[in-house]
Each structure stands twice: as structure tokens, then as C-alpha cells.
Amino acid sequence: MKLAKRCDKNLIVKILTDSFQDNKSINYLIPNDSKRINRISELMAYSFEVCMASGKVFLSDDEQACALVSAPEKKKTTLSGLFHEVRLVLLGIGLNNALKAMKREKAISANYPDSPIYYLWFIGVKPQAQSKGVGGKLLTEIIEDAKVEHRPIFLETSTLKNIPWYERYGLKIYKELDFGYTLYLISNKTNDSI
Structure with a gap:
């Protein structure tokens, strides 16, 4: 893996937009209107x-x-x-969802430790490259980077089928939150120390 540069932004936004179109957590915040794909792109940007x-x-x-x-x-x-x-609110989630986004973020972050964390916000693979080991290789490298930084990894998923995949890499569910859909909070840190 390599660190992305600013010139990689469009590629990264495209990969993530394509990867998260059907994600419950994303669609919780993104209005389901004719601008939905552009709104997801704004969130990823x-x-x-x-x-x-x-x-x-x-x-x-x-x-x-x-x-x-x-x-x-x-x-x-x-x-x-x-x-x-401001751009995210106006062009992405919309004014009506801004408060909902803040409340959800507060509920999630209340479950993080007080010490620094390695927050894996998004990981995505181009649809045509999925199920070919590309994401697993990247996640393995991310786990190694977190070890170098001496930080526990934290992330969430609303996609039930992703949980066994994360578990193969030593990441486990430590809490579930209900937002009208289940959001699984996942970490490589043990339950007793969160």
C-alpha cells in the first residue's frame, strides 16, 4: 500500500462512492433523491x-x-x-440530516477509549476487484501500520456479511448500536480495555 496524494482524490472518492452505495449507514444520512450518488461522493470527498x-x-x-x-x-x-x-451539509447529507449525523457521531464516539485510536473510517475496493483478496491485503497492511503506531483499530459496519471478513483479521464486535438499523462497532482491542 502507499500513502495517497492529493491528486488521488478523484480516484479514491470514486472507489468509495461505488463501494458504499448500498450501505445502510451511509443511506441513513444521505437523502434518497435524484442527487443521491453525488451526495455520497460529497461525503467521501x-x-x-x-x-x-x-x-x-x-x-x-x-x-x-x-x-x-x-x-x-x-x-x-x-x-x-x-x-x-458546510459543503458536506449543503451538498451531501442535507440540512435535515445534520443533527441526525451529529447525534449518531456522538453515540459512536462515546464508545471509544480516551487514548488515541486508529479509526478506520472507510475501506473500499472497486466493485470489479472485490472478492479477489485486494481488500484483505490492504486491511493486513493497515493492521500492521496501526501496530507501528501503537494504536488500537476501531471501525463500524452496518453490513452483516462484512463481519466474518473483519473477524478473519482479528477484529471483533464489541458493541451494537440501533439507529433503525444495527451498527456494529468493531475493534482489535479487547472488551475489558475499551
């Missing part, structure tokens, strides 16, 4: 910007997969960050 500023953005060596990793304690309020948040 926002997430890219956050991770470029306070985390890492990875591309697989073959550029078939990508991952956005955030270090939440490094996120700072900046003019650029505020611009991206």
Missing part, C-alpha cells in the same frame, strides 16, 4: 479531506482499493475544515 488533514489516506499498490484512516485527537478546527463541513 469530505472524509478524504478530514483524513488528509488528521490521519492517513491509503491506496493499494494496484490502485484497486483504498482506505481512510483518522486520528480523531488530531482533528483541529480550521477555516478549510469548516468549509468542507
Whole structure:
């Protein structure tokens, strides 16, 4: 895997938009209207910007997969960050869903430890490359990077079929949240230490 550059943004946004169109967690926030795909792209563009500023953005060596990793304690309020948040609300999730997004984020983050974490926000594989080991290779490399940083990995999924895949890599469900759909909170940290 390699660290993405700013010039990789369009590729990464496309991979993630294509990968998450049917995701319950994404569709919880994205209005189901004629602009839905563009709205998902706006969410992914926002997430890219956050991770470029306070985390890492990875591309697989073959550029078939990508991952956005955030270090939440490094996120700072900046003019650029505020611009991206306003853009997300106006062009992505919509004003009606902004409060819903904030409440969900607060409920999720209340389940993180107080110490720094390695937050795997998104990992996606181009649809035509899925089920070929590309995502597994990238996740293995991400787990190694988290070990180098001495940070536990945290992520969520609303996709039940993804849980066995994460479990193969030592990641386990530590909590479930109900938002009208089940959101599975997953980590490589043990339950007693979260």
C-alpha cells in the first residue's frame, strides 16, 4: 500500500462512492433523491479531506482499493475544515440530516477509549476487484501500520456479511448500536480495555 496524494482524490472518492452505495449507514444520512450518488461522493470527498488533514489516506499498490484512516485527537478546527463541513451539509447529507449525523457521531464516539485510536473510517475496493483478496491485503497492511503506531483499530459496519471478513483479521464486535438499523462497532482491542 502507499500513502495517497492529493491528486488521488478523484480516484479514491470514486472507489468509495461505488463501494458504499448500498450501505445502510451511509443511506441513513444521505437523502434518497435524484442527487443521491453525488451526495455520497460529497461525503467521501469530505472524509478524504478530514483524513488528509488528521490521519492517513491509503491506496493499494494496484490502485484497486483504498482506505481512510483518522486520528480523531488530531482533528483541529480550521477555516478549510469548516468549509468542507458546510459543503458536506449543503451538498451531501442535507440540512435535515445534520443533527441526525451529529447525534449518531456522538453515540459512536462515546464508545471509544480516551487514548488515541486508529479509526478506520472507510475501506473500499472497486466493485470489479472485490472478492479477489485486494481488500484483505490492504486491511493486513493497515493492521500492521496501526501496530507501528501503537494504536488500537476501531471501525463500524452496518453490513452483516462484512463481519466474518473483519473477524478473519482479528477484529471483533464489541458493541451494537440501533439507529433503525444495527451498527456494529468493531475493534482489535479487547472488551475489558475499551
